[in-house]
Amino acid sequence: MPKIPILVIAGPTASGKSALAIEMAQCFNGEIVSADSMQIYRGLDIGTAKVTAEEQAQAVHHLIDLIPMTASFSVADFVKAADEAILAIHQKGKLPIVTGGTGFYVKALLGLQNLDFQASNPEEVALLEKKSLDELVQSLKAGPQSDFIATVDLNNKQRVIRALQIQKYGLKNSASRPEYQSLVLAPDWPRQALYDRINARVELMFDQGIEKEAQQLYQAGGLSLQAGKAIGYKEFYPYFEGQGDLASVKAAIQQDSRRYAKRQLTYWRHQIPGLEWLPADQIQTELPERVSNWQKALG
RNA sequence: GGGAGUGUAGCGAAGUCUGGCUAAACGCGACGGACUGUAACUCCGUUCCUUCGGGUUCGUAGGUUCGAAUCCUACCGCUCCCA
Numbered sequence: 001m002p003k004i005p006i007l008v009i010a011g012p013t014a015s016g017k018s019a020l021a022i023e024m025a026q027c028f029n030g031e032i033v034s035a036d037s038m039q040i041y042r043g044l045d046i047g048t049a050k051v052t053a054e055e056q057a058q059a060v061h062h063l064i065d066l067i068p069m070t071a072s073f074s075v076a077d078f079v080k081a082a083d084e085a086i087l088a089i090h091q092k093g094k095l096p097i098v099t100g101g102t103g104f105y106v107k108a109l110l111g112l113q114n115l116d117f118q119a120s121n122p123e124e125v126a127l128l129e130k131k132s133l134d135e136l137v138q139s140l141k142a143g144p145q146s147d148f149i150a151t152v153d154l155n156n157k158q159r160v161i162r163a164l165q166i167q168k169y170g171l172k173n174s175a176s177r178p179e180y181q182s183l184v185l186a187p188d189w190p191r192q193a194l195y196d197r198i199n200a201r202v203e204l205m206f207d208q209g210i211e212k213e214a215q216q217l218y219q220a221g222g223l224s225l226q227a228g229k230a231i232g233y234k235e236f237y238p239y240f241e242g243q244g245d246l247a248s249v250k251a252a253i254q255q256d257s258r259r260y261a262k263r264q265l266t267y268w269r270h271q272i273p274g275l276e277w278l279p280a281d282q283i284q285t286e287l288p289e290r291v292s293n294w295q296k297a298l299g
Numbered sequence: 300g301g302g303a304g305u306g307u308a309g310c311g312a313a314g315u316c317u318g319g320c321u322a323a324a325c326g327c328g329a330c331g332g333a334c335u336g337u338a339a340c341u342c343c344g345u346u347c348c349u350u351c352g353g354g355u356u357c358g359u360a361g362g363u364u365c366g367a368a369u370c371c372u373a374c375c376g377c378u379c380c381c382a
Contacts, residue, residue, distance in 0.1 A: 013339075038339055048339080074336040104338045119336055148335070156342040159334075166335080231339045255328085260339050266332060 003181040004090045005298055007291055008035075008106060009099040010268050010275055011186040012261035014197045018051050020187065020287060021099040025059035027288055028097075028295070031089045033062045033082055035100030035109065038230045040066040040073055044217065046210045047232030049201065062089075069227045070220055072122070076115050078105045083178055095295075103267035110182055112272065117148075118169035120162060128161045136160045143167040183294045185287060186268055188277035195258050202254045205232060206246075215240065231256045 007024060011017050021032050034040070038048040042065045045052075051061055062085040067073060082105075086096040098109065107113045128136060137154050140163055152163040189197070214236035222228045222237055235252040238244055268275055278286050 036339090037337090072337075075338075076336045078336095102338065104334075104336095104340095108335085114335055117335060125337090151335095153333070153342055156334085158337070158341045162336075226337055226340085229337080229340060234339090256339080259329095262330080263332095264339090267334080267338085270332080271334075 003179045004086060004096070005181045005183075005295070006086060006096045006098055007294075008110070008182050008184040009097065009186065010103070010106060010184055010272065011101070012194065012264040012268070013049070013101050013257060014201050014261065015187045015189055015194060016197075016280070016283075017099045017101070017187070018049070018055065020283065021097050022051075022055055022059045024097055024287065024291060025095075028095045028291060029093075030095035030097040031060040031062065031085075031092075033085050033089070033096055033098045034064050035078070035082065035098050035102050035105040036063075037073065037078075037102040037105060038227065039064050039100070040078075041069045041071075041227045042067065043069050044213060044227060044230065044233070046205050046208045046213050047230060049205075069217055070225055072226045074119065075105055075108045075113075076119065078102075079108050079115065079177070082109050086180070087178060101264055103264060103271055106184075107271050110180060110184075110272070111177065114174075116171050116174050117166045118172045120165040121169075124165065125161055128164060129157075133157045133160065136164065140164055140167065181298065182274070183291065184272060184275040185290060186275055186277050187280045187283050189280040193280070194261060198257045198261060199254050202232075202250060202257060205253075206250055211236065211246075231260055 007028075007030065009017050009021050009024070024030055025032055036048070038044060039050045040063060041048070044050070050064060056064075063078070063081055066081065082098070086098070089096040098106065100106070104113070108115055133155075136157065137160060140149065140152070140154075140160055143149075143164070144167060149163055149167060153159050210232060214233045217225070217228055217230075217233045218237055218240050220228075223234060228234065232253050235249050235256060239246065239249045276290075278290070
């Protein structure tokens, strides 16, 4: 079976991925597959900078508004849903365009990441979370060792817990996945320009009424939910509990977003081999060129 | 004008009484990094300068001392209280 060509538009938050994806969809007869761990949630629109209804009218979007804000979601869920969406788009004779800020999802989608281990058991994980890191590390060391177990960061409680679950449940029968021929491009902004964009976007979110969404998420469970940890919402919780003012909430969201962008940059730089950066001030003209050359080369 | 307090690395803040173990705790920020099912998560490192030998620091200037962020003197700035 021939590889399915997909265009991936990567990059940190507020780098303009969504708009570029829409342009490419219009230009190359494509449909967009979101690779964003927060935009899959219904009701989280403003804070996740989700594409608007108008934007969705300009290009078909997949993997947005998939589940309620109280639900959990994993990379494996993403890969499964994305594979299906991409296949469907491809079969329609259209170009799948993957875009989103969740590098881990993109890495897994591109097959750069094995997902061979069994899923964790949520109840067991909840119990393990109550134990101390020390205790968890002891039981990890007491269990059967493997190459994977040896690489686990023992300071990282979350990863140690996952490792314990992997130790317990081991491998699964991995289903065969489609193979992709990908072109991965990302806008490259000067750091300060990116930060300015982030700050401005957060301002805009406040004008659009992000507080109301945050209130809903807070009431739905806040930090106890997977979605409740999203930047743009979690910073409101102390305020809802009577601490601080809106100005400090805004500043916190801006700062968390900047730091998030920094982590994303690290991820894209090192975890996605083959990713190419296009200078942001030239991307409007370079991106279509690159995509069109790529398509020609594919035949 | 009188009184009390205070000035420490990008910021906040210990250390000062009881001088050496102090290039100076800790927090924040910033930067760099990790990442196999929570990934907008979680975790790690660096953060005065350096040709890595060393050099220059704790408001400023001087003094005491073998040795000062720490003790003494003067000056400058800031805060608060009384006038």
